[in-house]
Amino acid sequence: MRYSGLLVLFLVAVLNLAGWAYMNRPIEPRPWGEVMNGVDYTPFRGDQDPRNNKFPSEAEIEQDMQLLAGQVKQIRTYSMLDGQSEIAKIAGRYGLDVMQGTWLDGRLERNEQEIEALVQAARTHGNIRRVLVGNETLLRADMPIQDLVQYIRRVRTELADRHIEVSTAETWDIWLRYPQLGREVDFIAIHLLPYWEGQAPDKAVEYALSRYQQVKDAYPTKKVVITEIGWPSEGRIRRDALPSPTTQAAFLRGFLNIANQRGLDYFIQEAFDQPWKRNIEGSVGAYWGVYNADRTPKFPMVGPVSDRPHWPQLAAASILLALPLMAWFLARWSDLRFSGRFFFIALIQIVTSALVMVVDSGLRTYMSPGIALMWAMLLPLLLLLFMVVLAEGLELSEVIWASRRQRHFLPFKTDIERAWPKISIHIPAYNEPPEMLKKTLDALARLDYQNYEVLVIDNNTKDEAVWRPVEEYCRQLGDKFRFFHVAPLQGFKAGALNFALRNTAKDVEIIGVIDADYLVEPDWLKSLVPYFDRADIGFVQAPQDHYDWKNDTFKEFINWEYAGFFQIGMVQRNERDAIIQHGTMTLVRRSAIEHVGPWAEWCICEDAEMGLRLLAGGWHSIYTDRRFGYGLTPDTFSGYKSQRFRWAYGAVQIIKRHWRDMLPGDERKLDPMQRYHFVTGWMPWFADALGLVFAIASLAWTVGVLVMPKYFELPLALFLLPVVAVFGAKLAQFLWLYKIRVPCTLRQRLGAGLAGLALTYTIAKAMLFGLFTSKLPFIRTPKHEDQAAFVQALIMAQEEVLLAALLVLAGIGMWNFQGGEDPEARLWAIVMWAQSVPYWASLVLAAISTAPKPPSKEAAPAQATPVVAPVVTSAPAQGTPAQ
Structure with a gap:
């Protein structure tokens, strides 16, 4: 092994x-080992940002010039302000020529400062051979063309005696659109950035050169200088344009070789990454540099290149x-x-x-x-x-x-001769339909077991017409059955169970708990009680099951959703002695309860909490997957939701109280595998809660991306893909495990999956409520509720429907407004739609729950005729107080 x-x-x-x-297999573009003609240079580093008045020092600019000297012949700048006025002077020390730029926009006073500083620098520094009056000013529509022309004429006039060439920088299409602009300049300064036009990396160089030739043909008497050409190393995909280190290296090395062969005058965009630009151009704006922001090269100019x-x-x-x-x-x-x-x-x-x-x-x-x-x-x-x-x-x-199950517990034979300990079966009840409870009592009366008692604790039912018939029926069933009506009684179900403990016969050794709607099999006790012969067994648990789901699609689906927990989850937890105790069909050693303390009245999942304390107290558990009892499913989707809300909220209560028991330590009795199962058992519910937070945040973020794209960016695909992948994997895993462990049809498996998805919002809401509140009223699971109309289905799922509709609309908005240019925007839209699926499932299940149903053909499992003892008036069992 x-x-x-x-x-x-x-x-x-x-x-x-x-x-x-494989994912990082290298490429090897044509090598480049010569000096580049020129690069665009913006000096900001790391967290420096001109908008926040964080400018580079002259020492930092000098370090940049030292790095670029010998690598390039000239640099092109963008402004005379914001700490950039000394660039030409410093560059001159290292033999670098400068194409000095200015930034012009709608701020007239600042424009004036730019022009004055440009003229002064050009007249001062001999390495300024060409100047640019504005950068993409017309592209951004910062001023009309006539105003830009006036600035160009002014600079040309003031520098006429210096023989310095003057132009302005615009994209290639602006030059074709405004031929009058070409008449005002000494040379044509064009930007060729095929990424922004969505070109595929392998065709980008060819595309850029075709646009260059188009402009050159339009201005046959003018020199055309490429003042920006490049490719980003990171950022969002734009149509076919994929930014990455390998595509950047391939583009630049390919262009540089062709440009060298043709003798082109160019400036690579750009020398160093500029993180501050991401709020202007999106994430891609930060990654155009040949060097990273920390001044390390991104890739070699010779040899293979890999993204990582x-x-x-x-x-x-x-x-x-x-x-x-x-x-x-x-x-x-x-x-x-x-x-x-x-x-x-x-x-x-x-x-x-x-x-x-x-x-x-x-x-x-x-x-x-x-x-x-x-x-x-x-x-x-x-x-x-x-x-x-x-x-x-x-x-x-x-x-x-698994080679075999390690802890597979089968029922004992019921015909063995032995001493049978006394058992007290407790039935907490609140406002339960009398006829339903009578059926439960009938089933208990048929138990193939002699030494037991039944305590019915009706707590806080106000309508005497509800509990009086049950009280009378208990008298008819004989002295094994005792009825208590207690009002007021604090503590909800746990309070009723603790009341029952206080009224249990002194000679009882085992406590049984069932819900008020449960019909137990006659062999329940004899089949399981012998497991208590082991002195370390604290409780024995049998699965829950239901009998009222046939001929009712809604109940059929939720019945099989329940079955998955009992036939998959509980079986696997039993392998590590880490089952969750649930409050029906459970048998508990009385001395174990006395050891760890009574049912927790602060918790609305007192059964699971008791089971955890028993295991932490050193007791062991037994779980058999044989069914010994059948109850009722919730009648409506709202009842189904309220039950699951209670379970999830109670789980958080337990975690907040017992989190220390989940930590390793010798002073605690839970072993590592028990801790593992309790933590991972609740983890998917926390994932649902975080998924709800993510869905709401996604909506807000989508609005931000659509309304304020400069400040909001789409999440990386590395984050988005797992969300979709996990959704698909969970569904596939669910169907696979059901096929192996749960004996139901494909239709029933799909229905169970629908039911599970439909609870996603309810579970998430309960987990979030549980994290931020300490006490919530007990939510009873309704039984025999009247059928709801379809409009009631909408009401039952109104919060889910609202969230689902918003997610769908947000996805449509993202697809329509950005999906045409950006595959990642389409991916984001798909993620939004995928997130809406569980919430739409709620509406579908709610609608199914309201659909007309054929008459039930099987109300309950076939059993013998109820045994009703003659009316006997007797005192309570010895040692127990009378009501």
Whole structure:
């Protein structure tokens, strides 16, 4: 087994390395080993930003000139202000010519300062051979052409005696649109940036040169200078334009070789990355540099180029990060078949590699406050999704590839001769229909067990017509049945159960709890009580099941949704003695309750909380997947939701009270696997809560992207794809496990999946409420509610429908306004639509719950005729107080 584990590790490590190598396979464009003609230069670094008055020092500019000297012949600048007035002087020290630029816009006073400083610098520094009056001024529509022409004429006049060439920089199409502008300049300064025009990287150089030729043909007597040409290394995809280090290297090295052959006059856009530009041009605006913002080169000009040249280190880091979890898994799950261990080890490696890739992308990202906020929101979601994937992948591995079940408990034979301990069966009831409760009592009267009592605790029911018939029926059933009506009684169901404990016969050894609607099988007690012969067994649990779902599509679907928990989740938890106790069909050792304390009246899931305390108190549990009782399903979607809300809210209450029990430590009795199952069992519910937060944030973020695109950017695809992938993986896993463990049809599996999705919002809401509140009133699951009209379906799912509609509209808006240019915008729209699916599922299930139903053909499991004892007036059992 040890050698097979090492083989699994070896195979997964090899495949991981192969995957990293494939994703980062290098390209080798034509090499470039000569000096570039020119680069565009903006001096800002890191967090420097002219809008915040953070300017580079002269020492920093000089460091840049030292770096560029010998690499380029000349530089082109954009402004005479914002700390850039000394660039020409410093460049001259290193033999660099300067095409000095000015920035013109609608700020007339600032324009005047730019022009005056330009003229003075051009007359002062001999290395300024050409000047540019404005940059893309007409493209941005910052001023009419006649005003720009006036500025150009003024500069030409003031520099006429210096023989300095004067022009303005615009994109190629502006020059074609305004031929009168060409008559005012000494040369044509064009920008060729095929990325912004959505060109594919392999065709971008050819496209740029065709536009160059088009402008040159339009101005045959003028020299055409390419004052901006380049490709970004990161940012959003724009139609076919993919920014990356390899596409940038291929574009630049390809263009430089052609430009050298043709003798073109050009300036590469740009020398250094400018992080401050992302709020002007979007994320891509920060990544046009040949060098990073820290002045390190992005790629070599000779030899192969990779998007992640450090991928071997990243691959090694992903293996080392995964190794402890892999070793833990192999040590704990040595009983899994080879294919199961390989599957989960590979899943661990995929998740850790994805995490390393995300972190690496973050480290390469220039973080603006908005981007930092986006990462702060999305990274926790991603981590939780990864944990959910691993937890569900482990469950899948155990179900499919376990060699055998370690703790498989079958019912005992009921015909054995032995001493049977006394059992007290407690039935808490509040405002329950009398006829329903009578059926429950009838089933208990048919138990094939002699030494037991039944306590019905009706708490706080106000209508005497509801509880009086039950009281009378208990008298008819005999002295084993006792009825208590208690009002007022605090503590909800837990309060009723604690009242029952105080009124239990002294000689009772085992406490049984069932819901008021449950019909138990006659062999329930004899089949399970013998497990208490083991002195360390604290409780024995049988599954819940239902009998009223046939001929009712809504109840059929939710019945099979429940079944998944009892036939998959509980079975796997039982393997590690970590089951969740639930408040019906449970048998608890009385001394165990006395050891850990009574039912928790502060918690609305007192059953699960009791089970946790019993396990933490050193007791053990037994779970059998044999059904011994059947109850009623909720009649409506609102009842179904309120029940699940109570379970989820109670889970948070338990976590907040018992979080220390989930931490490792010798002073606690939960073992590591029990802690694992309690944590991972609730993790998908927290994922639903975070998903709801993400959905609401997505709506707000989409509005920001559409209304204020300069300040809001779409999340990276690395964040978006896992959201969609996990959604699909959870659905596939759900259907796969159901097919193996739950004996239902494909239609019923799909219906169960629909029911589970429909609860996503309810669970998320309950988890969030639970995190921020400490007490919520007990929410009773309604029984036998009247059928609702279709309009009631809309009311029952109104919050979900509103959220779903908003997500769909936001996706449509994103697709229509940005999807044509940006594949990532289309991906974001798809993510929005995918997020709406669980909320639409709520409406579908609510509508199904209101659909007309044929008459029921089977109201309950077939059982013997109820046994009703003659009316006997007797005192309460000895040692118990009379009501």
